Amino acid sequence: MTVLITGADGFVGSHLVKDQAQRGRRVRAVDLTFSRIGAMADTPRLEMIQADIRNSDAMCQALKGVTTVFHLASAHLATTLPERDYWTINRDASRMLVELSHAAGVDRFVHCSSVGVYGKITHPPADESSPCNPDLIYERSKLAGEQTVRDYSSTSGYPVVIIRPAWVYGPGCLRTEKLFRAVTKRHFFFVGDRETKRHCIYIQDMVEALNRVASHPNAPGKTFIIGNRKASTLRGLVQEMADLAGVPAPTLTIPRLIATPLFTLVETAFTVLGQEPPLSRRSLRFFDDYSFDTSLAKREVDFEATFSIREGLRLTYEANPGSLNLGKAPDDVRAKAYTR
Secondary structure, eight states: OEEEEETTTSHHHHHHHHHHHHTTOEEEEEESOOTTTGGGTTOTTEEEEEOOTTOHHHHHHHTTTOSEEEEOOOOOSOTTSOHHHHHIIIIIHHHHHHHHHHHTTOSEEEEEOOGGGGBSOSSSSBOTTSOOBOOSHHHHHHHHHHHHHHHHHHHHOOOEEEEEEOEEESTTOHHHHHHHHHHHTTOOOEESOTTOEEOEEEHHHHHHHHHHHHHOTTOTTOEEEEOOSSOEEHHHHHHHHHHHHTSOOOOOEEOHHHHHHHHHHHHHHHHHTTSOOSSOHHHHGGGSOBOBOOHHHHHHHOOOOOOOHHHHHHHHHHHOGGGGTOOOOOHHHHHHHHOO
């Protein structure tokens, strides 16, 4: 079995590359750079292909002999990225890649989207049939990517699976590390209701979900939300991080009426300067209710997340606390928070 993974050097992609290699599969890893998985260059059956997924010639070559495609690559976090790049990467390249995969005889195409396609959820928890109302460029372009892949599958009969992951976290996740640092340095503050819910999924569960939809006979033609069995409150999520770090949990709360213009102003100012802003309109999404009904994946492909948020954060922290600029939490704090 030969798999092709686009976005292979990203957070999820790098974990998936390691997982597939450990399963004894031939892996073709495609990305622009290989800072995360470069140390794996000598791994048997692993081929690293440095290419832009918008390059049709390069992708044609990469797809030869491939049985499964995991399409993870996307324009994602950079607010200074030109808008046209979001469309050409998240929409146009996805359409091209699914067509090339079909022509190359690839058995199954797994397209990784995002729960961001829902935009602001008006009636949580959302499920796969809930309306999508994205307003940010990342969200809109990811939804367009979904639609173009789904349309091609519908007209051609080609087996495609679309997944919408919740917030994926774990060792090596830059967003998780940033949040840990903010909590530890007491820079973190809430916006609005601290009991707002957020759905998460630990990276090991995410990798297992990708494997499940890539092989299960019920998966083709369907869209799945991938997340924990239940959402966590923001207060509870941050409390877990504070307990791990051995610091008081943050309590400062800013009203959304103040935060919205503030975040927008900071984003605008930094974008004009050509720099990534510390706060942005997308940052505000963290404080929206992003809770979901994840039961469809359980019913259709027998996938259910196994790592609790407490266990996942503990494993994330213990993997490399030095990278988070954190000291070890006192033994009594750690025992109190994580004894089962």
